[in-house]
Amino acid sequence: MKKLVLILFLAVAMPAGLQAQFTCTGVACSALPISQAQLDRMYQDIKSQYFDLVFEDMAEAAALASLSGAPMGDINLDQFTFGTSAAVSYRTVEAVDVIVYDVATIEDLPSTGVAAQPRMFLGMNLGEVMGNGELVASVPPWYSLSRFDLYLSYVSFDLSRSDTASRSSDEDWSVNARSRGIELRYHLADRRELAGPMVQFLGVSLGTGYNRFEQDISYSKPNTGTKITLSGGETVRWDATDTIQYKSVVESYPLDIRTGIQLAHFLNLTIGGGVAWNKGYADFVAARSGPAFLQSDIAALLGITIPASSLDLRVTGSGSPPARVAYGMFGVELNFYFWKLYAEARGNENVYSANVGIRTTF
Numbered sequence: 001m002k003k004l005v006l007i008l009f010l011a012v013a014m015p016a017g018l019q020a021q022f023t024c025t026g027v028a029c030s031a032l033p034i035s036q037a038q039l040d041r042m043y044q045d046i047k048s049q050y051f052d053l054v055f056e057d058m059a060e061a062a063a064l065a066s067l068s069g070a071p072m073g074d075i076n077l078d079q080f081t082f083g084t085s086a087a088v089s090y091r092t093v094e095a096v097d098v099i100v101y102d103v104a105t106i107e108d109l110p111s112t113g114v115a116a117q118p119r120m121f122l123g124m125n126l127g128e129v130m131g132n133g134e135l136v137a138s139v140p141p142w143y144s145l146s147r148f149d150l151y152l153s154y155v156s157f158d159l160s161r162s163d164t165a166s167r168s169s170d171e172d173w174s175v176n177a178r179s180r181g182i183e184l185r186y187h188l189a190d191r192r193e194l195a196g197p198m199v200q201f202l203g204v205s206l207g208t209g210y211n212r213f214e215q216d217i218s219y220s221k222p223n224t225g226t227k228i229t230l231s232g233g234e235t236v237r238w239d240a241t242d243t244i245q246y247k248s249v250v251e252s253y254p255l256d257i258r259t260g261i262q263l264a265h266f267l268n269l270t271i272g273g274g275v276a277w278n279k280g281y282a283d284f285v286a287a288r289s290g291p292a293f294l295q296s297d298i299a300a301l302l303g304i305t306i307p308a309s310s311l312d313l314r315v316t317g318s319g320s321p322p323a324r325v326a327y328g329m330f331g332v333e334l335n336f337y338f339w340k341l342y343a344e345a346r347g348n349e350n351v352y353s354a355n356v357g358i359r360t361t362f
Contacts, residue, residue, distance in 0.1 A: 024292070026309040032294060033234055038103045042228075043313070045100045051315065060351045061089035062115035063278045063325045066213040066252050068355040069181045070123060070151040072270040073333030073342050075202040075260050076187045077125045077149040083340075083359025086118040089351055104236075105229045117213060119179055121153040121359075139190055147187040149205070154180045171221040183209030183254075194261065202260040202268065211252045219244040228292075238311055240290030248282035250321050258329065268333040268342075278321045288313040327353075 022043040024032060034042075068087035098106040127146025140146040160174035185207035194201050220243045228236040256274025263269070292311040326348055333342035339360055346353040 021312070021314045023312050024309055025312060028293075028309040032236060032292060032309055033230060033232065034104070034228075034236070038100075039311075041103055042098075042100050042106065046098050046106065047315075049098045050096050060322055060325055061353075062213065062215075062248070062250055063252055063276060063321055064327060064346055064351055064353040065089040065115040065117045066179065066181075066211045066250060067254050067274075067276055067327070067346065068117065068119070068344070068353065069121060069153045069209065069211060070149070070183045070185060070207060071121070071333070071340075071342055071357060071359055072258055072260070072272065072329065072331035072344055073268045073335075073340055073359075074361075075205050075258055075270060076191060077123055077185075078146075079125060079128055079361055081123040081359050081361045082121070083357055084118070084120045085342075085355055085357025085359075087116070087353055087355040089115045089346075089353035102231055104231060107227045107229060117155075117177070117179055118157065119153045119155040119181070121151055123149060123151040125149050149185040149187075149207075151183040151185070151209070152181070153183075153211075170223070171219070173217070173219040176216040178214045179212065181209060181211035183207055188257075189259075198264050200262040202262055202270065204257065204259045206255075206257050208253070208255045211254070213250045213252075215246070215248050217244065217246040219246075222290075224288075227295075235295045236292050237295050238290065238292040240288045240292075240311070243287045245285040246282070247284075248280065250278060250280040253277045256329065260331070262335075266335050268331070268335065270329070270331040270333070272329040273327065274329070275324060275326045277324055279323075280321050282320075284316065286313075286315045 022039040023036065024034065024039065065087045068085060071081070071083065071085070074081070095107075100106070125146060126148040127140065127144060129150075130145050156178045158174070158176045185205045187203060188206050189201075189204035191203045192201050193199070220241065222241040224240055224242055226238045226240070228238060230236065254274055254276040256272055258270055258272035260268055260270030289310060289312040292309055327346045328348065329344065329346050331342060331344040333340055339358060341358055342356070344355040344357075346355070
């Protein structure tokens with residue numbers, strides 16, 4: 001079940017506009033001590049105690065993953081750079097028990113947040129583009145183009161279960177994603193030596209931009225089990241097939257500040273912080289359907305097979321991501337002769353993002 005949510009929500013899920021149906025079908029429904037009114041109450045509490053929590057986590061995770069555009073390593077760029085990176089945002093999986101007072105407790109529903117985004121990027125110092133050599137020759141004035149760096153990024157990819165090497169489970173999924181972004185950074189402070197050439201201050205830069213991230217996701221997994229413990233002490237086992245259809249668009253407008261140092265011309269250490277304003281939408285359809293039966297100790301001892309019925313849960317919804325996400329940043333970059341390898345982390349108290357990449361400068 002935990003793997004279900006990890007794949008199921010590889011995107012922004014939205015905490016608004018949900019509608020649902022939770023019903024029991026089949027001649028054996030009378031064997032379950034759950035009325036339709038109780039199923040309706042269960043759904044309302046599942047929504048408020050579980051779905052809204054997961055949706056909020058996923059929205060924040062996707063917004064954070066979309067911010068991995070300009071690499072942190074140089075702080076202030078003085079030439080051109082080109083590379084590729086992959087970002088993954090996540091929140092630690094937690095088991096959630098949904099309590100429906102005087103009706104039931106639904107145990108061990110996993111709550112997590114996951115989003116993934118690869119991209120390719122091109123960065124350039126606008127002074128270099130215009131043939132301005134002020135950055136090398138002297139400290140440029142505040143209005144000089146040499147104080148501005150421009151980054152462009154883009155990716156479009158399709159991935160499905162059949163494309164992966166692992167077939168260890170019976171789940172099936174496919175993802176179609178598109179991302180593009182632009183970022184403009186300004187040199188607030190210039191690079192300089194701190195303790196000779198072996199320890200250098202990389203400067204300070206302030207950046208803003210625009211990122212758009214679109215995803216279409218489908219997912220299914222059979223034979224996922226959940227227990228529903230009723231207030232009277234009975235336990236209902238629900239073995240079901242989970243399916244998801246999901247489409248989302250997130251647009252982010254980040255503003256951040258960065259600084260760092262370089263050690264021995266080889267290691268760049270950078271830190272920063274920022275905030276991103278977000279907008280977008282998502283359409284979401286989830287269904288869980290399968291046999292449910294009452295687990296009775298007496299029946300198990302006597303070898304009696306209790307007839308099964310089918311519980312069917314369907315959730316549809318739409319909404320928008322959180323309006324604002326604040327975050328901190330830390331980065332490490334290794335400088336080789338032609339290539340630079342880097343790893344970056346972003347996060348706040350709720351969600352974390354890791355970004356790894358390779359780039360070259362010229």
